[in-house]
Amino acid sequence: MCGIVAYTGPKDATPFLLEGLARLEYRGYDSAGVAVAGRTGGIKVRKVKGRVADLAADIPARFKGTTGIGHTRWATHGVPSDANAHPHLDNAGRIAVVHNGIIENADELRVRLAADGAVFRSETDTEVLAHLVAAHAAEGGELEDAVRAALGKVVGTYGIAVLDAEQPDRIVVARNGSPIVLGIGEKEMFVASDVSALVRYTRQVVHLEDGELATVRADGFRTFTEDARTTHRQPSTVDWEIDSYDTGGYEHFLLKEIHEQPGSVERTLSGRLDERFATAHLGGLNLDARELREIRRVKILGCGSAYYAGEMGAQLIEELARIPAHSEPASEFRYRNPVIEADTLYIAVSQSGETYDTLAAVQEVKRKGGRVLGVVNTVGSAIARECDGGIYLHAGPEISVASTKAFTSTVVAFALLALHFGRIHDLSPADGRRIVSALKALPGQIREVLAQGDGIAALAAEYADSTGMMFIGRVRGYPVAREGAQKLKEISYVHAEAYPASELKHGPLALISPELPTVALVPDDELLDKNLTTLGEIKARAGRILAIAHRRPEARLADHCVLVPKSEPELDPLLLNIPLQLLAYHAAVALKRDVDKPRNLAKSVTVE
Ligand code: AGP
Numbered sequence: 001m002c003g004i005v006a007y008t009g010p011k012d013a014t015p016f017l018l019e020g021l022a023r024l025e026y027r028g029y030d031s032a033g034v035a036v037a038g039r040t041g042g043i044k045v046r047k048v049k050g051r052v053a054d055l056a057a058d059i060p061a062r063f064k065g066t067t068g069i070g071h072t073r074w075a076t077h078g079v080p081s082d083a084n085a086h087p088h089l090d091n092a093g094r095i096a097v098v099h100n101g102i103i104e105n106a107d108e109l110r111v112r113l114a115a116d117g118a119v120f121r122s123e124t125d126t127e128v129l130a131h132l133v134a135a136h137a138a139e140g141g142e143l144e145d146a147v148r149a150a151l152g153k154v155v156g157t158y159g160i161a162v163l164d165a166e167q168p169d170r171i172v173v174a175r176n177g178s179p180i181v182l183g184i185g186e187k188e189m190f191v192a193s194d195v196s197a198l199v200r201y202t203r204q205v206v207h208l209e210d211g212e213l214a215t216v217r218a219d220g221f222r223t224f225t226e227d228a229r230t231t232h233r234q235p236s237t238v239d240w241e242i243d244s245y246d247t248g249g250y251e252h253f254l255l256k257e258i259h260e261q262p263g264s265v266e267r268t269l270s271g272r273l274d275e276r277f278a279t280a281h282l283g284g285l286n287l288d289a290r291e292l293r294e295i296r297r298v299k300i301l302g303c304g305s306a307y308y309a310g311e312m313g314a315q316l317i318e319e320l321a322r323i324p325a326h327s328e329p330a331s332e333f334r335y336r337n338p339v340i341e342a343d344t345l346y347i348a349v350s351q352s353g354e355t356y357d358t359l360a361a362v363q364e365v366k367r368k369g370g371r372v373l374g375v376v377n378t379v380g381s382a383i384a385r386e387c388d389g390g391i392y393l394h395a396g397p398e399i400s401v402a403s404t405k406a407f408t409s410t411v412v413a414f415a416l417l418a419l420h421f422g423r424i425h426d427l428s429p430a431d432g433r434r435i436v437s438a439l440k441a442l443p444g445q446i447r448e449v450l451a452q453g454d455g456i457a458a459l460a461a462e463y464a465d466s467t468g469m470m471f472i473g474r475v476r477g478y479p480v481a482r483e484g485a486q487k488l489k490e491i492s493y494v495h496a497e498a499y500p501a502s503e504l505k506h507g508p509l510a511l512i513s514p515e516l517p518t519v520a521l522v523p524d525d526e527l528l529d530k531n532l533t534t535l536g537e538i539k540a541r542a543g544r545i546l547a548i549a550h551r552r553p554e555a556r557l558a559d560h561c562v563l564v565p566k567s568e569p570e571l572d573p574l575l576l577n578i579p580l581q582l583l584a585y586h587a588a589v590a591l592k593r594d595v596d597k598p599r600n601l602a603k604s605v606t607v608e
Helices: 014-023 052-057 106-115 126-137 143-151 253-259 261-269 289-293 305-321 356-367 382-386 405-424 429-450 453-463 477-492 501-506 528-540 569-590
Strands: 003-008 031-037 043-049 067-073 095-103 156-164 170-176 181-184 189-192 204-207 212-217 220-225 297-302 325-329 344-350 371-376 389-392 468-473 495-500 518-522 545-549 560-563
Touching: 003 014, 003 095, 003 156, 003 170, 003 212, 014 031, 014 052, 014 067, 014 189, 031 052, 031 095, 031 156, 043 052, 067 095, 067 156, 067 170, 095 126, 106 126, 126 143, 126 156, 143 156, 143 170, 143 212, 170 189, 181 220, 189 212, 253 261, 253 569, 261 405, 261 429, 289 405, 297 305, 297 356, 305 325, 305 344, 305 405, 305 477, 305 569, 344 356, 356 371, 356 382, 371 382, 371 405, 389 405, 405 429, 405 569, 429 569, 453 560, 453 569, 468 477, 468 501, 477 495, 477 501, 477 518, 477 569, 495 501, 501 528, 518 528, 518 569, 528 545, 545 569
Parallel strands: 297 325, 297 344, 344 371, 371 389, 468 495, 468 518, 518 545, 545 560
Antiparallel strands: 003 067, 003 189, 031 043, 031 067, 095 156, 156 170, 170 212, 181 189, 181 204, 212 220
């Protein structure tokens, strides 16, 4: 999704802008641009459809300025093109704007501005902002007042950075639904939509709140509200390691992040297991035992893989705490006027903490008086701030568009929550101990699966040329099948469909043929016999089968098998999912896909 960077200080802004934009490439984009201003010469702009490297190649040596803004665009209004790329300028070339989000009343504003003489050079909603700010700046006064006045006329979501040729010592930024982070340097200031763009320059950051603006100068910043009241913000320190933002010798971020899972799971568990009482401690829930006992239902909300991790979480909560739990796509929930119940606990799941659909779902629950916990990876993110409490994953930054280590850590966080809930309800100490030991064993067991990478790569190469794949699992295995199919689709572009194994005979069995292989989740649990019967039904229709199992099925039932170590049945899904991550990764590599930046997708979806 779109990215923003900005700089003001004593140095030339361009190198930081280009490096910052390159750091944001992982979020997905189709064009890039920069604008700089200095004490002389107005605003210089360069923007191109294509990669940040194309932009860098297009920048002449004389392109210099001590204050600048940059952007990577992911098209929403208008096709990817040089003209539609940001920054956008007003007609006099005084104001330059970069923008993430959507201006909903752009058409109406465009008509009014055109009537006043503005000439539009792009199809974007953002360009109206440049003309609007310029119209107010022409009245005189401070840039921040012109930006506030312009935003007062705008309906929509935005993170923006604004540059003024006549006030080149500052940038004005604003946030409403799309993140903006200020980075505090030594007599220089940085701005970005994501800390990964500025973490090499400073660890001291301020996350703007929705409805907040800031004027940023080399010697500091001032934050204020849309009605000009000053706000007081204390910087926080980014504690993620800088090398999390590099591939660290791996060919792709995705492979690195898959291999980081033993460590990221250890961090999610760290300090949270209580062996004495066979439970888990979760400091940030902000709910005492009495309040937890009053909860009658759990509703989990997330999008994409976060929603599937929520499905695994719901099963863990039902099985261990015996509280009815259900996961729903936040993107649907927010639009269906949901009934919010006082004795339901709502849980929002998000790696980035910035997914707009999930944030809007949280706001809908809170507006109706519900209580929401967050299961979030990014500390200080919008969703984390909006929730009443929650669990941080501590999985470390996830750069690749496909979620892997955050997915696994989310399921681990749900296991901790389910254990905590369960031990407050009726889960016996013996069952609590069983889950505690299984959780402790997970990092080592994940390592065992990862050690099979070469074998899984060979299987992936064999299956990658299929026109499609079926993923099946029963009960605990079904969310694994859904996540496995999603991962394969998004990075290899091979069509994949997930079905409950029990439902196959009610329709999709008609699809089974040698051309449509099946990935079958076959755990050694109480449903093993049922799963083996389904494998027999597929083989009877000449379907090829790759089984992910604890015990190798008879050769007549599966063409190939990946064995995973056995955990406790409630936690088996987590380990069964790891080979599917590797399968998707190696299929994408075999098909020569852009693994970390799949087509049409963005790392965090901050628009509706
Ligand atoms: C995961 O592989 C996907 N790229 C996507 O489904 C993602 O999980 C979803 O967009 C939610 O993102 P979030 O966890 O940052 O909210």
